[in-house]
Amino acid sequence: MIPELGNFALALGCCLALAQGFIGIYGAWRRDSRLMAATPGLAIGQFLALAASAAALAWAATHDDFSVLNIVQNSAAAKPLLYKITGTWGNHEGSILLWGLVLAICGAAVALAGGNLPTALRARVLGVLGGTSCGFLLFALTTSNPFARIWPPAADGQGMNPLLQDPGLAFHPPILYTGYVGFAVPFAFAVAALLEGRIDAAWGRWVRPWALVSWCFLTCGIALGSWWAYYELGWGGYWFWDPVENASLMPWLTGTALVHSAIVVEKRESLKIWTVLLAIGTFSLSLSGTFLVRSGILNSVHAFASDPARGIFILALLALVIGGSLLLFALRAPRLASGGIFAPISREGAIVLNNILLCSICAVVVVGTMYPPFCDLLLGEKISVGAPFFNAAVLPLAIPVFAAMAVGPLLPWKRARLWPVVQHAWWAALIAVVIAGACSIGMKILPALAFGLSAWLILGSFAEVVERTLLFRAPVASSFRRARGLPVAVLGAAIAHAGMGVTVAGLAGASLSTQKIVSAKVGDSFQSGGYEWTLMRLEDVDGPNYSSRMATIYVKQDGVPLTLMYPSRRTFPLQHQTTYDVAISTNFLRDLYAVLGEERDGAAVLRLHVNVLAPWIWLGAGFMALGGALSLADRRLRVGAPSRARVAVPA
Amino acid sequence: MLAPLGLAAAAGLAFWKMLDRMAAGKFDPHALDNPLVGKQVPDFSLTGLGKAKGFGAADLKQAAAAKPVLVNFYASWCIPCAEEADILASLAAEGIPIWAVAYKDTEAASGEFLNRYGNPYARIANDAAGRVAIDWGVYGVPESFLIDRSGIVRWHLAGPLTEDSVRSELRPALRAIA
Amino acid sequence: MKMNGGLGPEAPSCAARFRVTGAGRAPGLLLVLLLSGPAFAVADPKEMLPDPQQEARAEAIGSQLRCLVCQNESIEDSNADMAKDLRAIVRQRVVAGTTDQQVIDWMVARYGNFVRLKPPLMLSTALLWATPALGLLLGGLAAWWGRRRAVEQGGPAPLTAAEQARLRELTGAE
Structure with missing residues (x-):
């Protein structure tokens, strides 16, 4: 009964979304204030319906309703409760429902928080969101219904992939999807602006917080995913340039560009056409990424190649959403007035450079990911494009981004000279060069360069803060007073940029990492990476739905006891699958990373890594998201815009 | 714009x-092209599996000069290999010589497999290490190659033979080199 | 496409992946190798070359070569039976003293350019390799075009009194 209610709620949500889409666009077109006033209610209604639907699916999962096909295929009675709930979005049908739910949450948030938006703009934004949502809910209802029943009911489920039974991965999809789907709001704003035919600073001010929130979530989502790969897959890798990863990187790159170019719209009323295109492009890449990855075209693990019909539906939907918005762009964008002129060397100029480079990187990722099937189709040649290509092609574009990132915020708007910047940041550059030089003695050129860039990024990012607080030049108390008066956004930008530097250092740390693979009997000791590793014990331990073989490794450094590590190997009988549970001991400067492999003749294969600076990769991502969140908290973003809204767009 | x-x-x-x-x-x-198509069969020499007679590149070319040979890489542990057994049997019954390379297999397991699904093979070479298969660009079993009279690989299929692939690919290839 | 069973006698991790994908049970998550069994490459210490320099060279070559039965994994990262064989061949040839390029050519002769994770520059991959430069070029052109358009429209339009008031409001206290 509950699954039927869920199905009904899903259908109801779809209808409400359709109404929201139609009434929003038509009402704003007709300037019918009664119709326009109805859209927020519809958006909230759609959210409630989809929340009920998701709750129904979670109910079916927790109550082991094995008459629901989706539950049979992805759950099992013995599965821990947490994973029964999180497992609802760990499969195709459930993840589509989650998509719809997050989109509805975005719509409801605009409805609730957008009280100060001009009525027509809000109606159009909600209309675009509703229309998009309707399309995807229709996709769920017709081709991927999570509530489909089977008869007779199964006695037990088939269980989910054991690799998914992990807290990091359980919460990865909602965070990532919020990032992806959140970009629907800037997209809706862009389409609404094109419909209205005007964009001004206020528009930039409304769009930026939404773009920033999505960007923070996407950053966290990607970081969480890569961290999961690091500790769960068991060979110390964290980024593989797999199509699925690339799909999340593409909107992150253009989203980063969007977050920056929206500042220019807001402050200088410039780059308007470009920003609109970025907003459309980012959401288009989110959509194409999530959905085309599943069409079976890409050589990825996630292909559901078995069903090209689903692919056709998705493609038609994408054509409607992306094609429609780009057509509107082609028709309307030429009419948008361009804004202030700026010199090539200026804050705007730096942001344009950042945008060009980020979008070029994105182009490399897109083309590299799509090239094999296109090459096959058009030229009949089978080629592969993997990590070595992406590393080679992305690096020359990424280095100038890192180099320019620290300088950009130091440049004044409109017209700037480089000399004052040099005066402010020479010390950071000097330290960076010294670090790079020192590193180049014992290292290869690339890691040395990376460490130098990382120092440059971290120090240079705070150059503006140092400058504005007169740190080291004025008394500490006065610097502190100035620091408190500093706009939070300045601090946020500095932290986010420095976070990138931290990540770069973490990536470069790989060059210092060591690993050793040994065949060990109980009692054996090994030297690796400056540590002494001793295998103390091998034992059997039972888990809730798996059995496990656990090793105890005793780690000493220079004879001083350091830690005990417990890597294990888990066997899931239901899925006939084995996973490796990595043991990681970190002090934030390095990870000790131990994996227990197969056992043969009483000896176990152990993989022992010392991953230098590895935690910094994700720490840096955390700083980036934190910086973004701080910028959001800036009162200049929260206040101001509403009061001028009514002047800006007389509705 | x-x-x-x-x-x-x-x-x-x-x-x-x-x-x-x-x-x-x-x-x-997801399919792969094999660069061997259009080229001479690579040089190799393998002993037979069990009582079956093995062969090398020279034997193969000699036999193909008289009549085109279908070379089939198979293994007893491979499920799709059992699926194509009927088709191989009917091709052998037509008089098409089928020579097999047993990929990473043992005599006992292979014997059981052939007892169960029939033995359409004129010769069975034993590639226990799987190295000859790599020289042929094989990346899994089953794979089939058609060798023409001059010892050139004319056609290749990765995966089990099906009625469909025999009709639409193998037969036209056979006609072309007849 | 060969599914389960066609990959190796000791059902490697990749086979499990094919099986699950083939059954249409791909989860909707957006993460790499989600379905891959944890690849545990070079699982056997005996596989590694005793000379660390040779081993490093072999690893560098191997990471350029694609595991044919896997999805976007190099032979160094994969636990598949096939990848193990190819790893062994790379190591044999490194010990025999062949150059990196010769090892790669040896693989390409058997498996085509598909085996290279970094495709060579040829006519069919020209566009791929040109992408970074093209991106910069197009971006530069767009920036130039936008600037010209702004200049043609007469630069910053003279602000009306109302707009100036708004501007003051927007820029706030700064």
Whole structure:
């Protein structure tokens, strides 16, 4: 009964979304204030319906309703409760429902928080969101219904992939999807602006917080995913340039560009056409990424190649959403007035450079990911494009981004000279060069360069803060007073940029990492990476739905006891699958990373890594998201815009 | 301003074409081309598996000069190999010589497999280490190669033979070199 | 496409992946190798070359070569039976003293350019390799065009009194 209610709620949500889409666009077109006033209610209604639907699916999962096909295929009675709930979005049908739910949450948030938006703009934004949502809910209802029943009911489920039974991965999809789907709001704003035919600073001010929130979530989502790969897959890798990863990187790159170019719209009323295109492009890449990855075209693990019909539906939907918005762009964008002129060397100029480079990187990722099937189709040649290509092609574009990132915020708007910047940041550059030089003695050129860039990024990012607080030049108390008066956004930008530097250092740390693979009997000791590793014990331990073989490794450094590590190997009988549970001991400067492999003749294969600076990769991502969140908290973003809204767009 | 739309449209069209051809079974993004097609069979020499007679490149070329030979890489532990057994049997019954390379197999397991699914093979070479298979560009079993009178690989299929692939690919290839 | 069973006698991790994908049970998550069994490459210490320099060279070559039965994994990262064989061959040839390029050519002769994770520059990959430069070029052109358009429209339009008031409001206290 509950699954039927869920199905009904899903259908109801779809209808409400359709109404929201139609009434929003038509009402704003007709300037019918009664119709326009109805859209927020519809958006909230759609959210409630989809929340009920998701709750129904979670109910079916927790109550082991094995008459629901989706539950049979992805759950099992013995599965821990947490994973029964999180497992609802760990499969195709459930993840589509989650998509719809997050989109509805975005719509409801605009409805609730957008009280100060001009009525027509809000109606159009909600209309675009509703229309998009309707399309995807229709996709769920017709081709991927999570509530489909089977008869007779199964006695037990088939269980989910054991690799998914992990807290990091359980919460990865909602965070990532919020990032992806959140970009629907800037997209809706862009389409609404094109419909209205005007964009001004206020528009930039409304769009930026939404773009920033999505960007923070996407950053966290990607970081969480890569961290999961690091500790769960068991060979110390964290980024593989797999199509699925690339799909999340593409909107992150253009989203980063969007977050920056929206500042220019807001402050200088410039780059308007470009920003609109970025907003459309980012959401288009989110959509194409999530959905085309599943069409079976890409050589990825996630292909559901078995069903090209689903692919056709998705493609038609994408054509409607992306094609429609780009057509509107082609028709309307030429009419948008361009804004202030700026010199090539200026804050705007730096942001344009950042945008060009980020979008070029994105182009490399897109083309590299799509090239094999296109090459096959058009030229009949089978080629592969993997990590070595992406590393080679992305690096020359990424280095100038890192180099320019620290300088950009130091440049004044409109017209700037480089000399004052040099005066402010020479010390950071000097330290960076010294670090790079020192590193180049014992290292290869690339890691040395990376460490130098990382120092440059971290120090240079705070150059503006140092400058504005007169740190080291004025008394500490006065610097502190100035620091408190500093706009939070300045601090946020500095932290986010420095976070990138931290990540770069973490990536470069790989060059210092060591690993050793040994065949060990109980009692054996090994030297690796400056540590002494001793295998103390091998034992059997039972888990809730798996059995496990656990090793105890005793780690000493220079004879001083350091830690005990417990890597294990888990066997899931239901899925006939084995996973490796990595043991990681970190002090934030390095990870000790131990994996227990197969056992043969009483000896176990152990993989022992010392991953230098590895935690910094994700720490840096955390700083980036934190910086973004701080910028959001800036009162200049929260206040101001509403009061001028009514002047800006007389509705 | 039309450029983004144009790009998106071109990409969309190509995707549609791919999905369309995938649905029709004409496009498999996961399939692999074998560079051996159109080239001489690589040099190798293998002993027989069990009582069966083994062969090398020279034996193969000699036999193919008289009549084109179908070379089939198989293994007893491979499920799709059992699926193609009937088709291989009917091809052998037509008089097409089929020579096998047993990939990473043992005499006992292979014997049981052939007892169960029939033995269509004129000769069975034992590639226990799987190294000859690599020289042939084999990346899994079963794979089949058609060798023409001059010892050149004319046709290749990765995966089990099916009625469909025999009708639409193998027979035209056989006719072409007859 | 060969599914389960066609990959190796000791059902490697990749086979499990094919099986699950083939059954249409791909989860909707957006993460790499989600379905891959944890690849545990070079699982056997005996596989590694005793000379660390040679081993490093072999690893560098191997990471350029695609595991044919896997999805986007190099032979160094994969636990598949096939990848193990190819790893062994790379190591044998490194010990025999062949150059990196010769090892790669040896693989390409057997498996085509598909085996290279970094495709060579040829006519069919020209567009791929040109992408970074093209991106910069197009971006530069767009920036130049936008600037010219702004200049042609007469630069910053003279602000009306109302707009100036708004501007003051927007820029706030700064």
